[in-house]
């Protein structure tokens with residue numbers, strides 16, 4: 089029997105990034121297939137954020153290629169991601185403080201709106217049916233993440249964990265094919281962490297996920313494949329069980345606050 093690996097949605101190959109004399113990434117490769125959750129881990133300063141930024145188009149690598157569905161992206165920028173079908177959440181929540189939680193999520197649905205959610209929110213344009221449809225969709229996304237009760241509240245009045253749920257709802261409401269998550273668990277604990285793990289697990293049937301994260305329990309629990317960086321190089325890549333027992337990974341984490349297999 090032959091098995092076929094689905095073509096990756098996202099592929100980064102040979103990525104090298106230097107900041108002055110410092111090589112933050114050296115010939116790094118990573119790919120995310122449809123329906124898979126790929127974790128990117130490594131000790132502090134390993135290069136995770138730099139790779140996330142190179143993939144997102146925040147920075148341009150000196151060498152290497154980022155491809156989307158087999159096509160190399162040339163000088164892509166973060167504002168191109170939504171049109172490609174890629175959404176991301178950042179370490180900061182980046183919610184609009186002057187918009188309700190629901191309106192924040194509607195902004196995320198912009199890609200689905202013919203006239204743009206911006207026009208709807210300002211009352212411009214003739215898109216009432218679109219607006220109703222998107223409002224329902226945004227509400228459903230809030231419900232999915234257990235934040236429907238907060239729909240009409242301003243983000244600043246909400247607990248941090250609820251704000252994170254709103255940010256996640258905003259990221260997925262437009263049904264991206266790939267979701268980039270930069271440390272989504274930071275600042276979360278207990279039930280919020282469990283909900284996040286369940287949410288990421290549920291994304292698998294709808295989209296690929298790239299998860300940059302420090303919390304090992306979360307990474308080991310939800311990822312199909314894990315890439316480990318240390319000093320800007322990939323030192324291991326494989327399924328959670330293999331990563332957990334990889335001596336090179338354990339060694340890389342020695343002296344670091346995080347330990348493989350435990351929650352940091």
Ligand SMILES: Nc1ncnc2c1ncn2[C@@H]1O[C@H](COP(=O)(O)OP(=O)(O)OP(=O)(O)O)[C@@H](O)[C@H]1O
Nearest residue numbers: 107110111112130131132133134135136137138139
């Ligand atoms: N804009 C920059 N200018 C100079 N050096 C940078 C810059 N951004 C990152 N670096 C350096 O590149 C290396 C990789 O940093 P990066 O933030 O990507 O690591 P990380 O794995 O995300 O770390 P952490 O887990 O602490 O967030 C580090 O040595 C860092 O100091």
